[in-house]
Amino acid sequence: MFDNEYFNLGYLDTLSYRDTVIHRLDPRAKLIATVLFIVTVVSFPKYEIAGLLPFFLFPVLLFSLADVPVKFILKKVLLVSSFAVFIGIFNPVIDRRIVYSLLGVPVSGGWISFLSIMLKFFLTITSALLLIATTSFPGICHALQKLGLPEIFVSQLLFLYRYLFVLTEETMRIVRARDMRSFGGKGKGMKAFVHLAGTLFLRTVERAERIYQAMLSRGFAGRLHSVRSYRFSGADAAFVGATIAALYLFRAHDVVGAIGRFSMRVF
């Protein structure tokens, strides 16, 4: 369980350092596009289904252009679905008005709004995961700082990212030792956890002390400087522009309806 989560984390992180057309885009461009995408998807009213379908174009494009393993991401999406499903499933239970008849089968409003929630869930979560799978976390942090988030918050994110892997690995070793020696659930209780977390905490504080010394010995005087310069190129602007145009088209016009009517007239 713990091992799995840890290795998943590492794999996603490794993906983000690949080199593809999408990976090479400026982190700001991808962050802005993703946020706009999520807001647009979420802005659809409760009973919308057809209007959401064209939006699948975005994840499909990213999956294929950035060479992200589809199965891996979909598994992760399934893993976090619990809360949205748990709350959404009440919709069909409560809202039973029949509003639609699909090829003779009556469909209630609740099922439609539930399906809408699920589509939105899939689109928003997938796009967030695709962002991190195509953009290194330090890149995202840089984008956040450029977009105006406070320096100290961004430096916290960077430190956290750096030591996340070191500490989860350390924790994994302790947890393995615990699980190896605990039989039939004994030793996995709160008391053991408190002891474990306490020990981990003390080690962490000692580590912080050593890191601080390492920082001091390299001239740290309270500020973390950076010489990184990302360039917002024409390609980045084109990417954001195209995203906005497509989002507007899909949001403001009934693309699905138009295609449907058109094809019915043709055949």
Added chain:
Amino acid sequence: MHMADALLSPAVGATFWAGTLGTIGYCARKLKENMDEKMIPLMGVLGAFIFAAQMINFTIPGTGSSGHLGGGMILAILLGPYAGFIVMASVLTIQAFFFADGGLLALGCNIWNLGIYPCFIAYPLIFKPLAGSGASPKKITIASLISGVVALQLGAFSVVIETLLSGRSELPFSTFVLMMQPVHLGIGIVEGFVTAGVINFVRASRPEILESAASARPLSGGISTGRVFAGLLIAAVLTGGALSWFASSNPDGLEWSIAKVFGKPELPEKETGIATALKSVQEKTAFLPDYSFKKPEGAKERGGPSWPSVDPGTSVSGIVGSALVLAAVLLIGLIIRALRRKSACRTK
């Protein structure tokens, strides 16, 4: 429990993001004014500690189910409210990215629900007065328990409010509250015990660490309660403003939930003034003027919760269109994949 993008409306998501960002900015300014530089690595590594500790499951006595640490209270107690909040916000941000817990729009809500309440309500108003300065382990346990419960209750209640205001779920207010609060009572008690356990463990084995953490953090005298309330008041006004704007433009959002809460279809009278004023502003500035333009031609004016009436012709073309769009999207993906494979083979 993490709020999810799919249950949110843009207005609610944006409002909580605004509140969260405002608080992050405020804390950053506070920390910049007077912080020991030693805190910078300490905060970062403690964030990683919380992250790692959250991944460890433990069995909850008497239930057989398993729980894990939240961490907001521990951070507030160890680092003080400002640094504690920044660290909690960064932990949740990393989770939103790497585990997709909730999603990026909901992150604003999640930082609010899991960060603001422990750091700015439970810690200064409950934990500090109860635990006092030269606290005994018993006092710390009681104080953490109560503040853990209060923080989690407020957080859970916020999830209810956020969901209802967004209007994507059909759950009525009372059912939702009855579902969320008791579950989070249990979670809060566990959080309280674990928090107290870790704090007492550290106190017993290395008391100087708590002292040095306390001396390094910017706030020695304690947070002024007046300030907190002023901040919350501003947040409430902001939220209210955004909500009434939202109410005026989205017929099946707030109005629907207000209808469930208040038992009648209209908003309370006094809101209308602000609502109409805001509506005109909104119509001029909004990215998407109104949701109604998406309705098929036959849609009637709404009566009760809006639901476009559907005539058979549009519905068939809708299904055909949907199928075509999905097929096209899939095809595009497959073509690009195939092309990439080919070019990859060639370069090899």
Added chain:
Amino acid sequence: MSHHIVEFQDVHFHYPDGTAALNGLSLRITHGESVGIVGANGSGKSTLLMHTNGFLLPQSGSITIGDRKLDKKTRQEVRKKVGLIFQNPDDQLFMPTVFDDVAFGPLNLGLSPDRVRECVHEALETVGCLGLSEKPPHHLSGGQKSAVAIAAVIAMQPDILVMDEPASHLDPKSRRALINLLMHFHHTKIIASHDLDLILDVCKRCVIIKEGRVIADGPSEEMLSNRRLLEENNLELPLSLQKRDFSPGGDMDEITKLHHLLGHWAEHNSEHARTYRDWAKKAESLGRKDLAELLLRIAEETVAMDRLFQDAMDLCR
């Protein structure tokens, strides 16, 4: 002129819990020296290193680095001269990417962005990690991490390198690479380690400390082949000088000592000869016959020399 001298004069330090870590330690290191500090656990090695750049300040006695007496006011300046490399590279590499980490020091020195990039480039080139620049530290192997940690320190162009157990996290191959790297540095080096073979390879001089005091100080080869001295200090002979069939307790006579030293000197001869031959082949394939011939001759001479060493060792028996 006292160039890059490190001088400890009767330094005392005890920790708040009463442990006396340094007990009148005196030590003088001059420019360009490479000094190994050895001693049992708790002998005061780490405390000594922590004093070299002012994390800890002597409670009595004095420390001079270069021409400055180390105190609260000068320690910021002293830190620019003394590059301290910690035992665990994970603590040392705290920035999110290799580039950012190596740039951390130069940026704090206030260099211009272009100059910083140059420094980073040079430092990474020196340790052979130029290709890792954009990687996050957690994607590196142990050997790469320690190489980058060294780059991060030498990017600040310190005069003195101080290292605490530099090879303790490394596999044998990375350890050998590190030793080769260190042998090419011309900085003043102070290395504390239990890895006596590393000290023997890298440091000309060796200082043995015990209970916070210098017990012995002299050429590494002499210090580290003195079995009795080492055992008195909870140490043992470096593995390269150990012979399994030693009768326990017996002291080494001078000829036996020479035998082991010869073994140590000759250790890499055949390996080097192989390298010269490889390069000769490469030179030939590049059309440089002249170079290739010369390299082959060097290789032959090396083999011949190795034979002489073997003969000398036989005579020692």
